[in-house]
Amino acid sequence: METTNFLPYAHQSIESSDIDAVTAALKHEVITRGSQVAAFEQEVCQRVHALYGVAFCNGSTALAAAFQAAHVGPHDRIITSPNTFIASVAGGVRAGATLRCVDIDSYGNIDLSLLAEEINVPKSRGRAIVVPVHIAGVAVDLTQLDDLIFMPDTVVIEDAAHALGSSYPDGTPVGCCAYSDMTVLSFHAIKNITCGEGGMVTTNDPLLYQRLKKIRDSGIERTPVTGADAGAPWYYEVDELSCNFHMTEFQAALGRSQLQRLDTFFQKKASLIASYRRKLASTPAVTLHPEAVDPLTHYHLFEVNIEFEALGLTRSKVMEGLHALSIGSQYHYVPLYCHPALKGALSQKPQDFPAMEEHYKKSLSLPFFSSMTEADVDRVVTSLRTVLFQTCLT
Ligand SMILES: Cc1ncc(COP(=O)(O)O)c(C=O)c1O
Incomplete structure (x- = not known):
């Protein structure tokens, strides 16, 4: 009879320092929407050389929020590779976009030599929303991708759920958004670092940053300028339907602890x-x-x-x-x-x-x-x- 310990295909690495960090966060007065989340966002941004980061409760909601922040809707077409998890496209397809897939290269990533045929097809309406997925952690060459794009309204949302800690061929870190509008990370249990569940969108665009924060917060505008009660400290308005996509303080504490390793x-x-x-x-x-x-x-x-x-x-x-x-x-x-x-x-x-x-x-x-x-x-x-x-x- 087999007695050897089962070796799973993937597993998280949790050490006592992680447990201490989570315990401290749980003992704190504020257990959600507090300083741990803000610090985690800042530390990830420092690490990947991006200006802004917005943490989410998981990578799937972070991707959906990125599509929403970019106003993806009917007439737009998402272009990605078929070798990915449904979350890479679900938010955009739910919003009414169509989908075009491009075959893969020898790493399992989108084949950039084939993408050229798809990306600049003139359409009377709608934009190309390109979603390069850095599969298994291997970064798609975004400078090469950038060279292919000549429609100015093209949006690039990187699915970097697998790729925190990887670099592009030019040596810059995945997540820096030098050639994309947004990059989405996942901190699911078996990803490169974990929060249990968690995700983040990085961007260098201040307007997208503001939109992502609002979308994470049920679409709530806390300082509306219209409305009879605008200006009252208790007043808020919802000007766009979304959901509560917040990450907790103890998830962020785990993420910060993991990021150090x-x-x-x-x-x-x-x-x-x-x-x-x-x-x-x-x-x-x-x-x-x-x-x-x-x-x-x-x-x-x-x-x-x-x-x-x-x-x-x-x-x-x-x-x-x-x-x-x-x-x-x-x-x-x-x-x-x-x-x-x-x-x-x-x-x-x-x-x-x-x-x-x-x-x-x-x-x-x-x-x-x-x-x-x-x-x-x-x-x-x-x-x-x-x-x-x-x-x-x-
Ligand atoms: C390529 C890819 N994108 C997105 C996601 C979604 O991330 P999450 O599990 O954090 O929702 C995953 C998760 O497995 C993934 O593999």
Whole structure:
């Protein structure tokens, strides 16, 4: 019977300093909308070189707020890659925008050589809302993207849910918004740092900053100039429908504590990636993503391509086999064009996306998180070979 501890595909890293920070925040008089959230916003901005940051209760609401802040609506078209989580587009599609997907490159990111055909299509109405998703932490080259855009009303909202701590090819940090209107981060449990749940939008635009704060706060304008009671200290107005998207003080305290270890997490994960690369290099039927971007990338996932079909296997069978050996695994992502909820917004077909279809057939995410050890990597590699070939080749 298997007795080894189960190794999940992802896991948070919580230390006593995190617990102390959360405990202190919980003992404070103010447990939401206070100084911890403001300090967290400031510290993230310092880290990513952005002027403004607005914290949200999770990355999905932060993305929805970014679409709303940019007034995305009917006639606009969101352009992104199909290899992403639904939150990358949900807020914009809910607001009535249509969706165009562009196939992926060898990192699983939007293929910029194909994007050129989509991005500047003249339309009588509506704007292009480009959502580059930095998948698994690998940054899309935004200077290259910027060179492709010549319609002045184009909006760029980066989905950097996976990529806090990564840099673009020019060495600037993801989140700095040098070539985008807004960047969205996630602090979900298994992301590069965590608040339990949490998100943030960074921007350098003061007007977007003000709008994001209002959208986070149910659309409330606290200092309205119109209305019979304008000026009264208790008076407020809602001039735009939204929701309560606030982050709590104890979430922010955890985020601040985690942010101090961002570089440690990066280094630990860089060394795990290097080990995986070495140990999997000669494994038949397994290929790894290109390593050129490794020094710039704070990896969130470790994905490999496996020739399931050629081996007479399926992804489900391999995942079951790994699970029986106490190894977790996952697949990222079911292509956007497969989701029934997007059928009305997206008219493209799977055959329009040969690279995504290849990824969908072959990719598997193996255990990858900062508290893993070299021995864990060995265990995963040995188990994977056992499952793929029914015999250990090492
Ligand atoms: C690419 C991507 N975008 C957005 C999100 C949404 O973030 P959150 O889980 O914080 O809502 C996720 C979460 O998994 C994601 O993977």
